[in-house]
Amino acid sequence: MKKTYAHPEVLVETSWLQDHLNDPTIRIIESNEDPLLYDTGHIPNAVNIDWRADLNDPLIRDYISAEKFAKLCSDKGISPQTICIFYGDKSNWWACYALWVFRLFGHTAVKILNGGRDKWIKEGRPLTKEKPTFPKTEYPVPLRRYDSEIRAFYDEVLRFCKEKKGPLIDVRSPGEYTGELLHMPEYPQEGALRGGHIPGAKSVPWKTAVNEDGTFKSAEELSRIYEQECGISDDKETIVYCRIGERSSHTWFVLTYLLGHKNVKNYDGSWTEWGNRVGAPIER
Amino acid sequence: MEELPKALKDIISTFEVLGEEERREMLIAYSEAAPQFSPKEGESYVLTDVRKDEECTDTVGVYLISDEEGKVNFRIHLGPHVQTLTKAMTSILCQGLSGSLPEQIVNIPSTFISKIVGGELFRVRSQTVYYVLGRMKSACKQLINKKTIENGQVH
Numbered sequence: 107m108k109k110t111y112a113h114p115e116v117l118v119e120t121s122w123l124q125d126h127l128n129d130p131t132i133r134i135i136e137s138n139e140d141p142l143l144y145d146t147g148h149i150p151n152a153v154n155i156d157w158r159a160d161l162n163d164p165l166i167r168d169y170i171s172a173e174k175f176a177k178l179c180s181d182k183g184i185s186p187q188t189i190c191i192f193y194g195d196k197s198n199w200w201a202c203y204a205l206w207v208f209r210l211f212g213h214t215a216v217k218i219l220n221g222g223r224d225k226w227i228k229e230g231r232p233l234t235k236e237k238p239t240f241p242k243t244e245y246p247v248p249l250r251r252y253d254s255e256i257r258a259f260y261d262e263v264l265r266f267c268k269e270k271k272g273p274l275i276d277v278r279s280p281g282e283y284t285g286e287l288l289h290m291p292e293y294p295q296e297g298a299l300r301g302g303h304i305p306g307a308k309s310v311p312w313k314t315a316v317n318e319d320g321t322f323k324s325a326e327e328l329s330r331i332y333e334q335e336c337g338i339s340d341d342k343e344t345i346v347y348c349r350i351g352e353r354s355s356h357t358w359f360v361l362t363y364l365l366g367h368k369n370v371k372n373y374d375g376s377w378t379e380w381g382n383r384v385g386a387p388i389e390r
Numbered sequence: 391m392e393e394l395p396k397a398l399k400d401i402i403s404t405f406e407v408l409g410e411e412e413r414r415e416m417l418i419a420y421s422e423a424a425p426q427f428s429p430k431e432g433e434s435y436v437l438t439d440v441r442k443d444e445e446c447t448d449t450v451g452v453y454l455i456s457d458e459e460g461k462v463n464f465r466i467h468l469g470p471h472v473q474t475l476t477k478a479m480t481s482i483l484c485q486g487l488s489g490s491l492p493e494q495i496v497n498i499p500s501t502f503i504s505k506i507v508g509g510e511l512f513r514v515r516s517q518t519v520y521y522v523l524g525r526m527k528s529a530c531k532q533l534i535n536k537k538t539i540e541n542g543q544v545h
Contacts, residue, residue, distance in 0.1 A: 139473075140473045140474050141511050142418060142421070142473075142474035142475055142511065143473075143474055145414055145415070145418050145474075146418055146421065146422075146474055158513055159510065291444070
């Protein structure tokens with residue numbers, strides 16, 4: 107029997123979204139690397155969530171407080187039941203990152219627009235510069251953050267690789283993995299002191315999961331890449347990492363939702379923490 | 391701001407009084423004006439420098455036009471994947487440096503860029519805002535060297 111996505115409901119196609127632009131049960135959220143891209147034109151009724159200004163604490167390398175998350179949702183007209191549909195540039199890197207942060211705060215009604223912003227534009231679908239406003243909601247302050255379920259920290263990753271607990275997936279480019287590059291291609295400012303990878307990590311660049319148009323590959327292809335070739339399975343924990351956690355959010359989404367693995371964590375400290383950290387072992 | 395051309399100083403002064411929302415709108419307006427500074431058919435250039443560098447997400451082409459007094463105007467081609475801020479800076483610099491001498495442009499410090507972009511939009515992954523100025527200065531240096539060699543050969 108042909109393998110299908112474990113949770114096909116988390117993907118929406120561009121045609122479906124165009125038919126649901128005014129659906130009151132959803133909120134369309136654009137999240138980009140380019141901080142001005144939303145302002146140049148966006149999907150009608152989409153709100154902007156800036157991965158840095160809206161989701162990251164300005165002074166501590168961590169996410170905003172639960173109170174600020176509740177206020178963010180309230181301001182964007184999002185209730186705990188609102189289905190948040192994320193999309194963005196860079197094949198949905200930041201859309202997946204924003205989705206993952208929403209999951210950290212316990213918001214589970216989340217979806218991704220397959221193909222992201224580029225596909226929507228390439229298909230000639232409508233864009234607007236009009237910024238929508240929605241009535242504020244009463245979003246309760248989340249009582250806990252789900253760090254222990256879907257997020258990995260340095261000490262945990264160190265134990266994980268020493269004890270060979272399961273697959274550790276490096277989703278950066280091959281040059282970053284081998285240590286030939288100290289930075290991501292085209293981003294020389296975001297370097298680390300040392301190049302290489304976390305001991306035992308397997309290289310599976312994020313791009314392996316998508317087609318040319320940025321849509322996700324089929325369940326069969328994804329299963330071959332991650333389950334057959336990397337040994338990812340439900341009886342073992344998996345940790346994914348990149349440089350700051352956005353590309354690995356993309357792979358986390360694939361493993362968690364499209365392949366349905368329940369024990370996948372994103373190490374968002376990633377190489378900017380590991381490659382600069384005193385005492386951290388690396389492999390080249 | 392003594393060392394900056396007047397047109398550039400005027401643009402910087404405009405940005406300095408803007409609030410964050412107005413600043414974003416102004417940057418968008420400049421980014422949308424960037425195609426006006428693309429190379430045009432029939433123009434002749436004293437220097438052409440087209441390349442894809444590690445620092446930028448797409449190809450950037452710098453084309454120099456020089457008048458009888460040696461003052462330069464820029465034409466810049468941007469690949470489709472460059473960031474909006476880079477497009478905005480292209481437009482700002484093409485306007486602000488228009489009619490300057492290459493010797494003046496190579497000495498322009500990049501410190502004014504933060505006054506235009508502002509703190510909110512400045513982030514590690516937006517550093518290409520410096521890139522276009524660097525490419526313009528590089529083109530001017532190449533032009534100065536080219537003229538020096540040509541003059542040396544004449545004399």
